[in-house]
Amino acid sequence: MTDLALEPASRGAPQTSSRGAISIRNVVKTYGSGASQVTAVDDCSFEVAAGEICMVVGPSGCGKTSLLNAIAGFHDITSGEILIDGETICGPDRPMAAPGPDRVVVFQNGALFPWKTNLENVAFGPTMQGTMTEAAAKARARSLLAEVGLDDVAERFPGEISSGMRRRVEIARAVINEPRVLLLDEPYRALDALTKQVMHEALLELYYRNKVTIFFITHDLEEAVFLGHKLVISTARPCRPKTIIEVDIPHPRDRSVITSPRFRELMEAAHEAVRQEAVAAFQAGDKEG
Amino acid sequence: MAAGPTGVAVARSPYALRRAVVALAACAVLWQLGARLDDWTGVGAPGVGALPSPVEVAMAAGRVVVEPGYWISSALSFVRVMGGFLIALAAAVPLGLLFATNRTFRAIAFPVFEVIRPIPPLAWVPAAIIFWPTQEAAITFITFLGAFFTITINVLSGALSIDPRFVEAARSLGASRMTVFRRIVLPATAPSIVVASSIAIGLSWEVVVAAEIISGSSAMGSNSGGLGHFIWASYLGGSYDDIIVGMISIGIAGYLCSAAVRKAGALLTPWINAR
Amino acid sequence: MTEIDAKALGADGAVRTASAFPPTPTTVARRPFRASPKLPLSLVGFAAFLLAWHLAVEVWRLPRFAKLPGLVEVFVEWTSTDPMYGVSLFTAEYYQHILVSLKRIVAAFSAATLLGVPLGLLLGWSQRFREYVFPVFETLRPVPILAWVPISIILFSGAETSVVFLTFIAAFFVTTLNTMTGVQSIDPSVVRAARCLGASPRQIFRHIVAPGALPHIFTGLQVSMGVSWFSLVAAEMVSGEFGLGYLINTAYAKIQYPTIAIGMITLGAVGYASSALVRLVGARLMAWRLREIGVGR
Numbered sequence: 038m039t040d041l042a043l044e045p046a047s048r049g050a051p052q053t054s055s056r057g058a059i060s061i062r063n064v065v066k067t068y069g070s071g072a073s074q075v076t077a078v079d080d081c082s083f084e085v086a087a088g089e090i091c092m093v094v095g096p097s098g099c100g101k102t103s104l105l106n107a108i109a110g111f112h113d114i115t116s117g118e119i120l121i122d123g124e125t126i127c128g129p130d131r132p133m134a135a136p137g138p139d140r141v142v143v144f145q146n147g148a149l150f151p152w153k154t155n156l157e158n159v160a161f162g163p164t165m166q167g168t169m170t171e172a173a174a175k176a177r178a179r180s181l182l183a184e185v186g187l188d189d190v191a192e193r194f195p196g197e198i199s200s201g202m203r204r205r206v207e208i209a210r211a212v213i214n215e216p217r218v219l220l221l222d223e224p225y226r227a228l229d230a231l232t233k234q235v236m237h238e239a240l241l242e243l244y245y246r247n248k249v250t251i252f253f254i255t256h257d258l259e260e261a262v263f264l265g266h267k268l269v270i271s272t273a274r275p276c277r278p279k280t281i282i283e284v285d286i287p288h289p290r291d292r293s294v295i296t297s298p299r300f301r302e303l304m305e306a307a308h309e310a311v312r313q314e315a316v317a318a319f320q321a322g323d324k325e326g
Numbered sequence: 327m328a329a330g331p332t333g334v335a336v337a338r339s340p341y342a343l344r345r346a347v348v349a350l351a352a353c354a355v356l357w358q359l360g361a362r363l364d365d366w367t368g369v370g371a372p373g374v375g376a377l378p379s380p381v382e383v384a385m386a387a388g389r390v391v392v393e394p395g396y397w398i399s400s401a402l403s404f405v406r407v408m409g410g411f412l413i414a415l416a417a418a419v420p421l422g423l424l425f426a427t428n429r430t431f432r433a434i435a436f437p438v439f440e441v442i443r444p445i446p447p448l449a450w451v452p453a454a455i456i457f458w459p460t461q462e463a464a465i466t467f468i469t470f471l472g473a474f475f476t477i478t479i480n481v482l483s484g485a486l487s488i489d490p491r492f493v494e495a496a497r498s499l500g501a502s503r504m505t506v507f508r509r510i511v512l513p514a515t516a517p518s519i520v521v522a523s524s525i526a527i528g529l530s531w532e533v534v535v536a537a538e539i540i541s542g543s544s545a546m547g548s549n550s551g552g553l554g555h556f557i558w559a560s561y562l563g564g565s566y567d568d569i570i571v572g573m574i575s576i577g578i579a580g581y582l583c584s585a586a587v588r589k590a591g592a593l594l595t596p597w598i599n600a601r
Numbered sequence: 602m603t604e605i606d607a608k609a610l611g612a613d614g615a616v617r618t619a620s621a622f623p624p625t626p627t628t629v630a631r632r633p634f635r636a637s638p639k640l641p642l643s644l645v646g647f648a649a650f651l652l653a654w655h656l657a658v659e660v661w662r663l664p665r666f667a668k669l670p671g672l673v674e675v676f677v678e679w680t681s682t683d684p685m686y687g688v689s690l691f692t693a694e695y696y697q698h699i700l701v702s703l704k705r706i707v708a709a710f711s712a713a714t715l716l717g718v719p720l721g722l723l724l725g726w727s728q729r730f731r732e733y734v735f736p737v738f739e740t741l742r743p744v745p746i747l748a749w750v751p752i753s754i755i756l757f758s759g760a761e762t763s764v765v766f767l768t769f770i771a772a773f774f775v776t777t778l779n780t781m782t783g784v785q786s787i788d789p790s791v792v793r794a795a796r797c798l799g800a801s802p803r804q805i806f807r808h809i810v811a812p813g814a815l816p817h818i819f820t821g822l823q824v825s826m827g828v829s830w831f832s833l834v835a836a837e838m839v840s841g842e843f844g845l846g847y848l849i850n851t852a853y854a855k856i857q858y859p860t861i862a863i864g865m866i867t868l869g870a871v872g873y874a875s876s877a878l879v880r881l882v883g884a885r886l887m888a889w890r891l892r893e894i895g896v897g898r
Contacts, residue, residue: 111793138799148790152812152889162798165808194889214798339728346736353737376755433642438650444827444876445869446834449846452853452861456668528743536747536835540850543839554747561751569751577743584743 056122057217057250059085059108064117066103077103079275080117085267087122090244090251092261094311095271096318101254102145104276105220108252109142110134121217138162141211142220146227147203149195155182155206156191162214174213181209184246185239201232205239212247221253225260237263238291245289258307262300263290270310273318280310354380378567386567387574396556400575403538403552406462407530407583410469414526418474419519422481427511439478447472447533451540461550465537472533473526477519484518485511517598520591524584531580553579670858678859679866686857688848688864698864699871701843702833705761706875709768710829717776717825718818724777725784726810738777746771746832750839760840764833771832772825779821783814816890819883826879830872845871 066078077100085091093101106112108119110126110133118128126134134140141162149158159178163169169177182188185205190198195206204224211219225233237260244251255261261268268282284303286294294300339345358381360374370376378386390396425432425439447468454464488511496506538554553576560568592598651672657663659671678684682691689695724731724738746767753763787810795809837846845868852860 109793109797111796136793136796138797140797142794142797144790144794146788146790148788148794150791150795150809150812152815152887153808154889161795161800161808165795165801165804166799196889210798339732342732345729345732349733349737350740373756377752430642434646434649436646437643438646441647441869444830444873445865446831446872448831448835448838449849449865449868451838452849453669453865455853456858456861457665459665532745532747532831535745539747539750540835540838557748557751561754566751566755573744573748573752576745576748577740580745581743 056087056248057085058087058122059091059218059250059252060120060123061085061104061108062118062120064104064107064119065115066100066107066112067115076100076275078107078114079277081277082117083269083278083281085250085252088248088250089266090253090264091267091269092265093252093254093269093271094256094258094261094307095276096273096311096315097256099271099274099314099318100276101271102222105142105222105252105254108134108218109140109220110136138166138214139217140220141214141216141218142222143204143207143211143224145222145224147195147200147207147224149203149207149210151194151196154192154194155187155198158195158206159210159213161210166214178209178213181213182206185209185243201228201236204228204236208240208243212243212249215247216249218250218252221251223254223256225255225257233257233260234292240264241288241290258304258311259295262286262303262307263295268307270307271314273314273321279314282307282310378570382567383570383574386565387571390568390571396575399551399553399556400579402550403531403534403554403576404579406465406469406534406552407527409466410471410534411473411523411527411530413466414470414473414477414530415523417470418477418522419481422478423485423507423511423515425478425482426485426515427507439475443475443479448536448540451537461541465534465541465550468537469530469533472529476526476529477522480518480522480525481515484515484522488514513595516595517591520588520595523591524587527583527587528580531576531583535576668858670862675859675862675866679863686852686855686860688852688857688860695863695867698843698845698848699867702837702845703871703875705765705768705833705837705844706826706829709765709833710772710826712765712769713772713776713825713829714822717773718780721777721780721818721821722784722806722810722814724781725814726806731781735781738774742774742778746828747835747839750836754840760842764836764841764844767836768829768833771828775825775828776818776821779824780814780818783817783821784810786817787813815883815887819879819887822879822883823876826876827872830868830875834868 061084062082064078064081065076068075068077081104093104095101103112107114107127108121113132114127115132116129119126119134120128121140125131126140149155150161153161156175156178159181160171160174163174163177164171179188179191182191185208187198187202187205187209190202195203198206207224208219208221225236228236241264251264253261253264262284265284266288267284268280269278270280270282271277272279282303286297286299286303357374357377358379360371361377361379361382364370364375425436450468450471451464454467455461458464458467492510492514493506496510501509534552535554535557538550538552539558541550542555542558553572557569557572557576560566560572655672657666658669659673678686679689680691681689684692687694688698720734724735749767749770750763753766754760757763757766791813792805792809795805800808833844834846834849837844838850841847845864849861849864849868852858852864
């Protein structure tokens with residue numbers, strides 16, 4: 038096992054990784070049956086390249102989370118298939134993927150274990166899987182926490198630190214498993230704009246050190262353009278890619294790109310694409326979700 | 327598994343009803359077998375062997391429910407429950423609100439309240455019988471005690487957990503103290519009152535039955551009537567099937583009372599489930 | 602019937618009862634009034650209460666009150682080395698009654714905890730198990746504890762076992778129900794997080810479900826301790842020899858009224874202490890929770 042924390046080597050531009058390519062092919066997800074049937078995802082197809090940051094953007098409650106849940110293995114899909122690195126994780130023969138440490142989710146409202154210290158939280162994955170001894174997992178967890186600047190709160194409980202810190206701990210808890218795909222479900226939704234900016238840079242920092250495909254759900258356009266290689270703009274419910282915008286601003290990025298003209302142009306394009314859908318969703322009266 | 331789009335699994339499978347029926351039927355069959363084992367094989371089953379079988383209980387129930395005495399007992403218990411409960415409600419809600427809104431009063435009286443509260447209601451039975459002129463009043467008093475502490479404590483904690491922003495918002499809109507109390511504190515406490523009441527009425531049944539049994543079984547008091555007494559008299563008379571009929575009756579009565587309180591509460595606090 | 606009724610539970614999901622002395626548990630909302638009673642004012646409250654008792658019973662001898670044991674009378678009896686009715690702080694009999702009651706409480710409470718917590722965890726954890734077992738549980742639960750008295754006498758020969766059994770039943774239902782609620786209150790995201798971090802069902806049970814349910818379990822145990830005393834007193838008054846409920850009952854029969862008050866006060870004190878003990882153990886086991894609300898450290 039290579040100690041990624043000690044090798045901030047490939048801080049370069051386009052990420053090349055052989056792991057974590059996601060293929061979403063004609064995925065349909067419906068809930069309920071008969072008159073009360075709701076289609077959350079409808080004939081959705083797109084590709085996420087290995088090592089890419091893919092931002093899935095759409096109005097709240099449009100069914101993006103259903104897609105994420107299908108990849109994570111929390112929900113089945115009604116039809117279609119999802120592949121990771123060419124391997125079918127769910128499809129016609131097996132509607133529900135098995136959750137596993139190769140696809141770790143960072144949840145919307147946070148899901149650290151309140152009864153475990155931050156260190157124990159981060160060490161949880163490898164310890165449970167038995168891929169590391171508890172001592173080794175803790176050592177690795179400590180270095181990961183140090184990497185995100187949280188070594189001094191390692192022994193504290195999640196309830197004792199700020200929500201921004203909790204998010205970083207949670208991402209460290211995911212990254213320690215060296216997943217092929219990191220699934221982020223609007224993780225920064227509840228944070229204020231300033232904290233968000235700090236979190237974005239911290240996430241990119243982590244990303245440059247640990248090659249991993251990121252599947253990131255958001256409805257914040259600035260966040261999407263700042264972080265993503267690619268924006269998949271979804272239609273309002275049911276969720277289906279409406280436009281795909283390639284963000285050609287080179288990585289590594291920092292705060293300064295926000296003021297660049299290209300960033301503005303991309304924001305404008307994304308805004309245009311998303312506006313109609315937001316209006317549609319608003320008129321449908323969907324609750325937040 | 328039914329799951330909503332937000333991903334929270336609804337904890338009820340399509341088999342829920344069938345499973346409930348199967349489990350309850352299995353228990354009834356086992357009980358029947360256990361109770362009759364002795365008659366069939368000469369070897370008694372441990373425990374249930376001493377009890378009447380469900381069939382005997384059903385037959386006893388059929389016999390008992392047409393007797394006026396059974397209904398008089400039920401009515402007696404019911405009146406005691408309602409008496410104690412309603413007085414407790416009338417006393418505990420204002421007291422709880424007073425504790426919550428007046429710091430000085432709370433500082434003076436709450437510790438006394440907290441010292442008396444741990445005394446189990448039934449420990450009051452002798453004192454109540456000494457104090458109150460009639461046994462009826464004593465039983466109602468004990469029932470009152472059971473419900474009183476529960477409601478007070480829940481109303482207090484409900485009122486204290488009101489978001490202070492509600493109160494501030496109302497004050498900044500020019501509401502008087504009285505208006506704040508009526509329009510904010512009272513409605514915000516209503517859910518706690520409902521919750522407390524449904525628990526308290528169940529507790530009232532516990533206490534009434536206990537008081538009725540104690541008055542019939544010990545030196546204290548005399549035959550008080552009521553379902554508790556019905557059970558005790560059935561025990562003394564050796565009609566064990568009637569005991570179980572009595573237990574079931576009290577269970578149903580208690581359940582219906584709690585359900586009625588919750589229903590009334592839902593009507594009074596329509597905003598609770600509207601989220 | 603197969604679902605627990607959320608509205609029958611307190612704000613923090615715990616069933617509260619009058620006999621549940623502890624209800625000053627770990628909820629944040631409650632802390633303000635734990636802290637606020639200032640000592641001098643509370644002394645005023647106690648003084649007023651005791652004075653009212655003394656005046657009504659022993660000085661003015663108000664109608665009806667005059668028959669009750671008075672404050673001075675009770676105090677003198679309680680602290681006498683040679684009590685008129687045989688029970689005071691200096692008699693062995695007094696402690697024997699306390700000890701017998703305590704033994705019964707310990708036996709019933711431990712049995713209820715040892716059976717109720719695992720059952721509650723299982724009910725909360727396995728939907729299938731819950732759908733089979735919970736209806737039976739809910740059918741039995743509305744029957745008041747004292748209605749079990751004749752049955753328990755028939756089932757268990759000997760007053761001792763049946764008293765403990767009655768106490769056990771009351772505690773068992775409360776503990777089981779609160780534990781189940783505790784499991785159901787766990788944020789589903791937390792369980793999902795554990796699954797995608799590669800934890801097996803057994804590990805999830807051990808590392809997520811059990812600790813996650815702990816706050817509710819301990820609220821339940823405090824309530825359970827309360828209902829244990831509630832039922833114990835009732836059961837001791839109906840049958841049984843020795844114990845504080847029995848003491849009160851016989852004191853009434855023998856017209857030893859001060860002893861009734863001594864018994865009541867003792868019950869209050871012992872009951873309060875046992876609930877405080879449960880709370881203390883809970884606080885030790887849930888350091889994370891205390892530190893979260895900023896009390897620990």
